[in-house]
Amino acid sequence: MLDIPVSPAVREPVDARPRAPSLGEHRAVWQAAFARVRAETEARAAPLAAEDQIVQSMPDASPTKWHRAHVTWFFEQFLLAPHAKGYEIFDARFPFLFNSYYVAAGPRHARPQRGLITRPNGADVAAYRAHVDRAVARLIETVPAVDAPRVFEILEIGLHHEQQHQELLLTDILHAFAQNPTDPVYDPDWRVPPAAQQPHGFVDMPAGIHAIGHEGEGFCFDNETPRHDELIGRLRIARHLVSNAEWLEFIAAGGYATPSLWLSDGWAAVQAEGWQAPGYWRKAGGDWQVMTLAGLRPVDPAAPVMHVSYYEADAFARFAGKHLPSEAEWEVAARAGLLADAFGIVWQWTRSAYLPYPGYRAIEGALGEYNGKFMVNQMVLRGSSLATPDGHARMSYRNFFYPAARWQFSGLRLVEFI
Numbered sequence: 001m002l003d004i005p006v007s008p009a010v011r012e013p014v015d016a017r018p019r020a021p022s023l024g025e026h027r028a029v030w031q032a033a034f035a036r037v038r039a040e041t042e043a044r045a046a047p048l049a050a051e052d053q054i055v056q057s058m059p060d061a062s063p064t065k066w067h068r069a070h071v072t073w074f075f076e077q078f079l080l081a082p083h084a085k086g087y088e089i090f091d092a093r094f095p096f097l098f099n100s101y102y103v104a105a106g107p108r109h110a111r112p113q114r115g116l117i118t119r120p121n122g123a124d125v126a127a128y129r130a131h132v133d134r135a136v137a138r139l140i141e142t143v144p145a146v147d148a149p150r151v152f153e154i155l156e157i158g159l160h161h162e163q164q165h166q167e168l169l170l171t172d173i174l175h176a177f178a179q180n181p182t183d184p185v186y187d188p189d190w191r192v193p194p195a196a197q198q199p200h201g202f203v204d205m206p207a208g209i210h211a212i213g214h215e216g217e218g219f220c221f222d223n224e225t226p227r228h229d230e231l232i233g234r235l236r237i238a239r240h241l242v243s244n245a246e247w248l249e250f251i252a253a254g255g256y257a258t259p260s261l262w263l264s265d266g267w268a269a270v271q272a273e274g275w276q277a278p279g280y281w282r283k284a285g286g287d288w289q290v291m292t293l294a295g296l297r298p299v300d301p302a303a304p305v306m307h308v309s310y311y312e313a314d315a316f317a318r319f320a321g322k323h324l325p326s327e328a329e330w331e332v333a334a335r336a337g338l339l340a341d342a343f344g345i346v347w348q349w350t351r352s353a354y355l356p357y358p359g360y361r362a363i364e365g366a367l368g369e370y371n372g373k374f375m376v377n378q379m380v381l382r383g384s385s386l387a388t389p390d391g392h393a394r395m396s397y398r399n400f401f402y403p404a405a406r407w408q409f410s411g412l413r414l415v416e417f418i
Contacts, residue, residue: 004300028154030140031141036416038133040166040311041068042068044170047186048064048186050122056113056115057112059112060407061168061175062114062398063172064169064172064373067129067172072098072125072128074158075136075155075158078366079136080136083139083143084139084397087135088125089292090131091124097109097120101369103369106363139151163389163392166387166389167387167388167392172386172407173186173293174186174291175407178280185206185294186294190292190294191294192300192304192306201238201336203237203414204238205235205329205415209233210230210332211229211230213226213228213357214227214396215396218394221398222368223360224357224394224396230326232332234418235418237338238414238415241304241305241341241346242411242414243301243302243304244299244300245302246305246320247278247305247308250319256277262311263311266309266310266312266315266404273404278290278305278306278307279406280307290307304345305411305412306409306411308349308351308402308406309405309406310405312406313410314349320414322414322416323351323415324349325348325350327382327398329350334382335395342382343393345383346385346386347381347384347399347409348407348410348412349410349412350379350381352379353379354375360372379401381400381401382397384397385409
């Protein structure tokens, strides 16, 4: 919004009220935000060779080159084509190649075949990004005041969309590198942040009716709304994330070989995939090691466990005699300041299915396909991870993946009912 209203409760003289930012100030803010986010994508891609950027190691992952082009197509499709007068599409072939799942935006290349797109090459994608960057910068600078609110709204969605793909860029290249017997290194300085120095154990939740969902005037995706009431029962939530040490106990106790701990679909996944440990773990000389973005490293018992599926998280909770929190319980606890490491290490599985909030309505048009049509057969994760870009975490953020997925930086914390 360009106008910042002042609450009627304010009794200060008019000349003492905060001045609404001018259109010129808004232009400067959005220019800086756009440049910052676009530069972050390129910084994350910079350590990768051209060969690294075209690999697609599984259908759920995408090549780095595709990520860089897709987020650029998003701005071209939803911002420039409708709102930049006289804008010319960079290459008529690109919408088909770099659309993802927006059916209303036209036909698209099959997702599992993205790794086959060796042409356009990396230089072509770089030129595409530069072309769109110039056009977006020009639009921000020249958009008329009457059109600016809508243009800046779409621009903001596009920036958050690109940040999502910045995280996927890292998770996808880690999966690709984990298939390589030479154990490639993406960043030799990559480290898991140390766990917070807070007491472990469980803390009482504030029982009762609590509002969850997005509040305030800041950005959110449509699936974080509407804000609504949820009943929180009497329970205690873990301050800490489940650690590798605790997971090693689960392995030693035969957790991956005990059918009674697993949901039926989860046990089928264990059998079909041969799971014996979290994703990227492997035995070497009797010790567990894990593939990371810094290459192969010993498993640190003190670090939070990561790269576990919902099925594994649920089985571990049953092994521990506990439960996973619902997403409402997680959000209420986070807002109350009860959780250590809620953000910035691992996304945390909840026991909540990814469903619409009461009264949810997707936004109109092709952008309405962004979240709503995926509200089935997936589970919600909360928080953020060490791969999440700065400024992209919120209390109300709802991440979601299929329950077998474990290539993400996903972990868990537990609750116990009283």
